[in-house]
Amino acid sequence: MDSEPNPTILDGSIRKDRRSQEMLYRQFHGYGMSISLRYTSTREEAVEVLNDGFVKVFDNLQQFDREKPFKSWFRRILINTAINHTKKYGKFKNETDLEHLTELTENGSNVLDDLSYQDTIKLIQSLSPAYRTIFNLYVIEGYSHDEIAETLQISVGASKSGLSRARENLRNLIKKNHEEEVGQLNKQ
Structure with a gap:
């Protein structure tokens, strides 16, 4: 599977074509879940963050700079969505590195x-x-x-x-x- 979406899928997703959006979702679902799981306590929460992130992707896809990697843009959206999710539900208070x-x-x-x-x-x-x-x-x-x-x-x-x-x-x-x-x- 390509790391970058097919331009036709991106164009269709921008036009709100459901089939194109579904194809983009399927292509990046696993990658998105791997990010979402790191920021949430449960799989259900991760799915919620992932889905909210995809809504933002679809709403803002026309702003995506195709000269840059889609994965990086998508990752940034998911991270921000996860942070907002945590703040929204009051789970973040102002209060390990594997190496x-x-x-x-x-x-x-x-x-x-x-x-x-x-x-x-x-x-x-x-x-x-x-x-x-x-x-x-x-x-x-x-x-x-x-x-x-x-x-x-x-x-x-x-x-x-x-x-x-x-x-x-x-x-x-x-x-x-x-x-x-x-x-x-x-x-x-």
Whole structure:
């Protein structure tokens, strides 16, 4: 599957042709869900964010600069939609970096090596909405603390603190999961 939509699909979607919109939706559904899941607590919430994001895409597609990658534009819309979703439902209060999580090692092996993508997403989803959003923006999207502060309308200190707490929460969750797995193995 191409990473960029067919120009005919884009043209049809701009004209509000349902078939073209459906084709665009199907082509980018998986990619969009992977982004939405990182910013939400449940699959249902992720679907809501994804669908809201697609509504924005369809409403604003005529503004898309075809000289630039569609995926990047779509990603930005989904991230903003997820942030707005979190703010709308009062889940963000002004109050881990995966590379830093490698500090958790057992017998010289990285505990993260044993986590599947789904396990990693579940751990990130278990963070509070504020920590999860800051974590995603900093670690995965590559935002600076200044950019996060501006985007979320919080202080730079709150961004740094939120990231630190997100990392610590993830470390604790990984450690707890690892200890539970070792306990289960010892019982066998």
